[in-house]
Amino acid sequence: MAFSERNAELLWRTGVLAVTVTASCLVIGVACAWLITRSDIPFRRTLGVLFTLPLAVPSLVAGSAWLSVWPGIAGFGGVFLVLTLGSYPFVMLPVMAALRSGDIATEEAARSLGKGPVRTFFLVTVRGVRPAAAAGSLLTMLYVLGDFAAPSLMRYETFTIGIFASYRGAFDRTPAAIFGCVLVLVAAIIMIMERRARGKAARFGQIRVGKGVSSRPPVVPLGRAKWPAFIGSLGLLGGAIGFPVGIVIQWFISGSSRGxxxxxxxxxxxxxxxxxxxxxxxxxxxxxxxxxxxxxxxxxxxxxxxxxxxxxxxxxxxxxxxxxxxxxxxxxxxxxxxxxxxxxxxxxxxxxxxxxxxxxxxxxxxxxxxxxxxxxxxxxxxxxxxxxxxxxxxxxxxxxxxxxxxxxxxxxxxxxxxxxxxxxxxxxxxxxxxxMMFAASAPYALLLLLVSAIPALVMGLAVIERKKKREGKQKWQM
CATH class of the missing domain: 1.10.3720.10 (MetI-like)
Known part of the structure; x- marks a missing residue:
């Protein structure tokens, strides 16, 4: 009975974390994707690369950075912040692809019927990217479900922490195996949902209105919101990349004096x-x-x-x-x-x-x-x-x-x-x-950041390169 209560408690805590982080990443990811593909926000291409770089900051490094500066953040708030800032590109990248490859004719039709940019976004654009956003959200949920470093550092007990504690703290490994089976079942359900969502996204992307040739996506002027949106983007990047990297550099400088x-x-x-x-x-x-x-x-x-x-x-x-x-x-x-x-x-x-x-x-x-x-x-x-x-x-x-x-x-x-x-x-x-030996961990953190940055940077540059080729092809067709 005690184990059943423990199992239910861990399932609840893990579920609350996964749902809240996924919902936040959905909002941030869709907003970032739209800003990069459809708005006139300054330095769009640069932001397009930078928005993918949070994938290069392991949750172990980000969690350590926040915890070293703000020890009181430990708990749900800390792990929520770290995983949200590091996971939103899972939603952003497929939504960006959907926005770039989708048919623009439906949005143009909505505007021709008198719908403004805001109503067009919610009535047409959001519906068009919904399958891609769902697939990205489920990928985010899978990542949160399996993350070990952030919950461990923030002292927020989830299923992964329960499995590790049961394995290390008891001679009988049966509880750890049971915890693992429950986690596998939950992950399998999410994986099936993600696969279906990905299939819907692929089918939706093949549906076009008109001649079947995607025109160049329209650029929506942000007006007075342009610079607030840009400053907000910088704030997001500062929390996701600038802060952890800066803290790690500070650790390294501090540790260098001690050797x-x-x-x-x-x-x-x-x-x-x-x-x-x-x-x-x-x-x-x-x-x-x-x-x-x-x-x-x-x-x-x-x-x-x-x-x-x-x-x-x-x-x-x-x-x-x-x-x-x-x-x-x-x-x-x-x-x-x-x-x-x-x-x-x-x-x-x-x-x-x-x-x-x-x-x-x-x-x-x-x-x-x-x-x-x-x-x-x-x-x-x-x-x-x-x-x-x-x-x-x-x-x-x-x-x-x-x-x-x-x-x-x-x-x-x-x-x-x-x-x-x-x-x-x-x-x-x-x-x-x-x-809590943060200065001593600086060399390992820097090496991890270096290793992690390579694929994220390549991914971001690849996205920009594909965009350039697509724009060049569209100009040639015109």
């Missing part, structure tokens, strides 16, 4: 590189046959295998880590808290990143070259080694980079599975910040 343990920093960085590289290479090897089937053989089997590969990334990392703990203890005891099991966990967790990247590389390569190879008597394995893989190298390299960068930032599964006595950048920073 850092360089030997430990080098050792921790080497461990991170070693574990992450192993996970990245294994993930790409596992992803290759799935990507080949998905790109070259469209069938129920290939689609099913691709969908199954996404499960590891959709489920909370701590449940995947807990599953590998049981595998290590009961199936392969020699691997428990050893490098092979941690590398395998990384590969399973981030397999979808590798599958998507490798599949894109294979799909971009002409299938006719593989057919020519087979016509010359080469079997499937030789053809893949000599033709498919060399042509797909850009996708393979992207997959390795994405998995490597994601594994370097991973915390809960690493805490459960890391080799005895070994630390990574995330585990070392988590340990130091839990002891």
């Amino acid at each position: 850092f343990d360089m030997e430990r920093i080098v050792e921790t960085t080497a461990n991170t590189l070693w574990f992450s590289a192993g996970g990245a290479l294994l993930a790409v090897v596992m992803a290759f046959p799935i990507a080949v089937l998905a790109a070259r053989h469209d069938s129920t089997l290939s689609r099913s295998l691709e969908s199954v590969s996404y499960l590891g990334h959709a489920l909370p990392a701590i449940t995947i880590g807990l599953a590998f703990v049981f595998v290590g203890i009961r199936v392969v005891p020699g691997w428990y808290q050893q490098t092979p099991l941690l590398v395998l966990a990384y590969a399973v967790l981030f397999l979808p990143l590798a599958v998507v990247a490798v599949r894109a590389g294979i799909a971009a390569a002409p299938a006719s070259l593989e057919e020519v190879s087979r016509s010359l008597g080469k079997n499937g394995i030789i053809t893949h080694l000599r033709v498919t893989i060399p042509l797909a190298i850009p996708g393979v390299a992207a997959g390795v980079a994405l998995v490597f960068l994601s594994a370097a930032k991973e915390l809960p599964a690493t805490l459960l599975l890391r080799p005895t006595g070994a630390n990574t950048l995330t585990t070392e920073m988590w340990t130091l910040t839990n002891r």
Whole structure:
């Protein structure tokens, strides 16, 4: 009975956090996407890149920064603030894509009927991006559901904290397993909802009014609201990026006067590189046959295998880590808290990143070259080694980079599975910040920010580049 009450309490606390953060990210994400794609806000393209950068600030770093300056923020308010500021791009990015690819004719028709910009936005634009916003919101909810660092630092107990506490605090790991099953069930429901929303978004994006050619999105003048909107955007970016980065730099300056343990920093960085590289290479090897089937053989089997590969990334990392703990203890005891099991966990967790990247590389390569190879008597394995893989190298390299960068930032599964006595950048920073040793954690925080900023910056630049190409194509058509 006590456990049932405990389970219900954790479910309630986790649900309240997930719903409130998702609702806030929905409002912020849609507003930012509209400002970038449809308004005349100053420095639109620069803001378009900067608005994606909160993804580069791990919740571990952001939470530590806020907690060091404002200890009283610990609790629901702190974890809500950190996760909202770091998660709104999950909503913003798909909504931006929907606004740019959607049909403008419906909005033009609304204006021709006398509807003003505000009424057109709520009656037409919002309805048009609703499937994309729903998909982004559910992705945000999945992220909040599985986040471990922010609730841990802010002392706000959620399911992930309950699982970790049950695993570490009791000899009997059954409660941790039960907590994990409940969390998996909730995540599975959200994942199904997200998949349906994504499907609706894709179908909606194919519906057009008129000739089927999207015109250039109209720019809505903000008038007197232009500069308040710009200042508000700067305030959002200051809280999401400027504040944590500035605090980390302050920690580094303060810690430099006392000196850092360089030997430990080098050792921790080497461990991170070693574990992450192993996970990245294994993930790409596992992803290759799935990507080949998905790109070259469209069938129920290939689609099913691709969908199954996404499960590891959709489920909370701590449940995947807990599953590998049981595998290590009961199936392969020699691997428990050893490098092979941690590398395998990384590969399973981030397999979808590798599958998507490798599949894109294979799909971009002409299938006719593989057919020519087979016509010359080469079997499937030789053809893949000599033709498919060399042509797909850009996708393979992207997959390795994405998995490597994601594994370097991973915390809960690493805490459960890391080799005895070994630390990574995330585990070392988590340990130091839990002891309120913020200055000592500065080098690890800076390295994490550097690692995290690379994919976020590339993503933002890619969004801007696609916009330039689209605008150039539209000018050519005119």
